[in-house]
Amino acid sequence: MTATTLPPVADLLAIAQLGTMPALIRQLSGLAGCTTPIRLDGWRTEINETTGQVLHHLESADLPAGNLLIRCGNRRVTRCPSCAETYRRDTYHLITAGLTGGKGTPETVATHPRVFATFTAPSFGPVHNRPTAGRCRCGTTHPTDDPLLGSPLNPDTYDYEAAVLWNAHAGKIWARFSIHLRREVAKRAGLTQREFKDFARISFGKVAEYQKRGAIHFHAVIRLDGPDGGDTLPPAWASAELLTDAIRAAARRTEIPGPLLGDREHRFAFGTQLDIRTIRSADFTGPVQITERAVAAYIAKYATKGAETATGALDRPVRFLAEIGHLDIPDHARRLIRTCWNLGTDPELEDLRLRAWAHMLGFRGHFSTKTRKYSTTLGALRDARAAWRRAQALEHLHGPDTPDIEEETTLVLAHWVFTGTGLTPGESWLTAALQPAPGTEGEPTRG
Numbered sequence: 001m002t003a004t005t006l007p008p009v010a011d012l013l014a015i016a017q018l019g020t021m022p023a024l025i026r027q028l029s030g031l032a033g034c035t036t037p038i039r040l041d042g043w044r045t046e047i048n049e050t051t052g053q054v055l056h057h058l059e060s061a062d063l064p065a066g067n068l069l070i071r072c073g074n075r076r077v078t079r080c081p082s083c084a085e086t087y088r089r090d091t092y093h094l095i096t097a098g099l100t101g102g103k104g105t106p107e108t109v110a111t112h113p114r115v116f117a118t119f120t121a122p123s124f125g126p127v128h129n130r131p132t133a134g135r136c137r138c139g140t141t142h143p144t145d146d147p148l149l150g151s152p153l154n155p156d157t158y159d160y161e162a163a164v165l166w167n168a169h170a171g172k173i174w175a176r177f178s179i180h181l182r183r184e185v186a187k188r189a190g191l192t193q194r195e196f197k198d199f200a201r202i203s204f205g206k207v208a209e210y211q212k213r214g215a216i217h218f219h220a221v222i223r224l225d226g227p228d229g230g231d232t233l234p235p236a237w238a239s240a241e242l243l244t245d246a247i248r249a250a251a252r253r254t255e256i257p258g259p260l261l262g263d264r265e266h267r268f269a270f271g272t273q274l275d276i277r278t279i280r281s282a283d284f285t286g287p288v289q290i291t292e293r294a295v296a297a298y299i300a301k302y303a304t305k306g307a308e309t310a311t312g313a314l315d316r317p318v319r320f321l322a323e324i325g326h327l328d329i330p331d332h333a334r335r336l337i338r339t340c341w342n343l344g345t346d347p348e349l350e351d352l353r354l355r356a357w358a359h360m361l362g363f364r365g366h367f368s369t370k371t372r373k374y375s376t377t378l379g380a381l382r383d384a385r386a387a388w389r390r391a392q393a394l395e396h397l398h399g400p401d402t403p404d405i406e407e408e409t410t411l412v413l414a415h416w417v418f419t420g421t422g423l424t425p426g427e428s429w430l431t432a433a434l435q436p437a438p439g440t441e442g443e444p445t446r447g
Contacts, residue, residue, distance in 0.1 A: 011426030150212025229373025
């Protein structure tokens with residue numbers, strides 16, 4: 001055992017002397033590997049409303065850790081691998097349900113026209129890259145792990161202002177695209193906008209990803225449904241080819257005005273690179289179309305990654321200007337963050353909150369979003385998991401043969417206050433030693 005893996009003997013000895021080690025291990029096991037849990041002080045009481053009988057009372061001081069510990073729920077893999085894995089799995093199930101059915105979505109969605117599309121950002125200046133043929137513009141063939149990848153060939157001429165403003169407007173650009181897409185599909189079907197909603201609906205699930213250069217682009221599953229979404233079959237004229245053609249036309253039309261800074265007026269549109277592939281069933285092995293499983297896994301992978309993963313930037317907000325010069329990050333990321341900070345003083349850009357989102361290089365949208373009728377929701381998946389945990393807790397408290405407690409006749413009184421985050425050295429070591437960790441093995445996501 002190396003010095004870095006030695007357990008904190010004094011902390012573990014103190015726990016052992018209290019005689020609470022087995023109970024603490026059970027409490028930590030409930031975190032499923034979360035490394036930065038939220039610590040709460042307080043109490044919770046369950047009372048039968050009919051009889052007034054106290055069914056259960058919990059004091060945080062009586063818990064082995066001295067606090068109630070709940071998972072942090074952070075989706076960033078750099079902050080908490082376990083909670084990020086839960087988020088990734090939930091995103092996978094959400095996307096898969098919209099492709100093959102399940103979790104409240106009918107299996108007939110697998111017969112609807114569906115494509116997987118990638119929308120990129122425009123160029124803000126040449127960067128070091130790995131072209132499919134030939135060398136980078138700098139004359140070098142970069143290895144895949146070269147830190148130069150994504151950084152500008154000439155930082156002094158790179159358009160950092162437009163780059164961070166593109167990220168800040170990316171959500172609005174997608175919203176405008178979705179409007180144009182409905183119009184383009186309706187036009188190809190020979191319908192007016194008013195008529196279109198009576199015949200079809202466009203559903204999608206998408207995720208935002210940072211490119212190496214720090215610019216946001218989108219991966220999206222786009223599906224053509226009947227008027228009530230996945231529950232209704234699409235009209236006879238609906239096809240993947242029609243949808244693909246409409247997406248290309250809508251992407252070309254999408255443009256939104258940006259701010260006027262000095263004598264420069266910004267306008268934003270998608271980049272010229274647009275990749276659209278028809279999604280086939282899981283047994284398809286052709287070279288162009290891609291499978292449902294591959295699409296869901298690809299989108300879920302990026303749901304837990306932020307700017308820090310692609311560009312080496314930060315996974316938490318910048319609080320003070322002085323921090324920027326001392327950050328251990330690549331110079332390209334530092335320039336993007338500093339540009340956000342400097343633009344954040346402009347009153348015209350106040351609504352973009354660029355300083356608050358400087359660590360995100362200006363992007364302030366949700367990483368994974370979907371239309372209402374695409375499939376289930378992350379909230380529904382979390383509720384299903386919480387219900388499973390409650391059932392496990394009741395079985396532990398009352399035994400497997402105890403009749404179910406009717407929730408509608410149970411009054412729950414609780415008072416919790418935040419006391420901090422994280423684990424003690426001993427708790428951290430025990431959490432790392434538990435199996436399986438990190439992860440959420442054994443926790444169902446079926447709703």
